Amino acid sequence: MKNILIIGATGQIGSELTMELRRRYGNDHVVAGYRNSKPSDALADSGPLERVDITNAQRLNEIVKRHGIDTIYNLAALLSAIAEDRPQAAWHIGINGLYNVLETARENGCAVFFPSSIGSFGPSTPRVNTPQETIQRPTTMYGVTKVTGELLSDYYHRRFGLDTRGVRYPGIISSVTLPGGGTTDYAVEIFYAAIKHKKFVCPLPRGAFLDMMYMPDALNCAIDLMEADPSKLIHRNAFNVSAMSFDPEILAAEIKRHMPDFEMTYNIDPKKQAIAASWPNNMDDSAARSEWGWKPEYNFKEMVSDMMEKVSAKLAIAYK
CATH class of the missing domain: 3.40.50.720 (NAD(P)-binding Rossmann-like Domain)
Structure with a gap:
């Protein structure tokens, strides 16, 4: 290039x-x-x-x-x-x-x-x-x-x-740019809501496992x-290509580990629920790993920890 x-x-x-x-x-x-x-x-x-x-x-x-x-x-x-x-x-x-x-x-x-x-x-x-x-x-x-x-x-x-x-x-999780209308957007929005308000209303149900990165x-x-x-x-x-898979309940529990007073409730969006239900829980990425050496650097816990730190700094709101 x-x-x-x-x-x-x-x-x-x-x-x-x-x-x-x-x-x-x-x-x-x-x-x-x-x-x-x-x-x-x-x-x-x-x-x-x-x-x-x-x-x-x-x-x-x-x-x-x-x-x-x-x-x-x-x-x-x-x-x-x-x-x-x-x-x-x-x-x-x-x-x-x-x-x-x-x-x-x-x-x-x-x-x-x-x-x-x-x-x-x-x-x-x-x-x-x-x-x-x-x-x-x-x-x-x-x-x-x-x-x-x-x-x-x-x-x-x-x-x-x-x-x-x-x-x-x-689904892509970023601390820099907000998502723009995807089914997996909740996995970014939850961090902003947690740090701003210590609560989040989730549009997907518990058990909606999705691949994330x-x-x-x-x-x-x-x-x-x-x-x-x-x-x-x-x-x-x-x-x-895959890096981690979780549902809203697992993500909320990990955020709660960093912020014990965080609370999540549900208000299911039927359209997003239907889309999520048609997607994989997790993908086999062995072809990418063998053909060009793909390997993610971040696991689930590392991602959550980094997002909490970076979104907190971005919003200038301490969560600890």
Whole structure:
């Protein structure tokens, strides 16, 4: 990777991935592409910015040529809960936009990273230790776009030799950027509510186990995959990656260990409950571990401890 374009650079993953890539490759070599959300001062001041509408193929091609881009991280998508409210927009951005990225990459010789998700699975998928290769029949538009994106990326690799790579992300937990409409958002929101109010109303029920990952690991796995020896990659689009699995009750109990007076109650969101019930409890990520050395750095207890410290500092509210 020499010159990198991040599409969706102001999103939950993109905002931190852009800064990490700039730290590794140099500020001038990483272009932050955004559409509507205003970039943070840190993002704007540290390197080049471009307004990128993924559905505008001509504009995308112009930016890639102007900056001599050789690697594209395509993070543009509507997340699961929002995509159910706006399915047409979810398809337009998630698939028509991806097609534009792949065509632009084909014309300009770029590598492409496309993040899939646990949302690419469905109720008929084995929920425990979900295999790398298994049935994928999602029941949400978000999931449909992710499966389609996996297949389309694989097609461009087989048909045109395009260097496409991707992972199936679990829920992502971050202390820096708030999530934007995903089913696993509660696992971030709970920390802010705990530190601000010492209580949280959870939209998912007890027993709703979901795969999760701390943001530093999410950044590392994307970059490590794009840096991996291509001759060793069998699956490409997309690798299961996992770090931890828990339900709301387990997370609340661990937060309570740090904050004994924390309390959690439930007000179940039927839409999010239905989506969560169709996703895996935990994924088998042995293919990623064997093909490119994937290994998370944070376990569950380390993640909770770090989130409590960082969110507390961010809000300037002591919790101890």
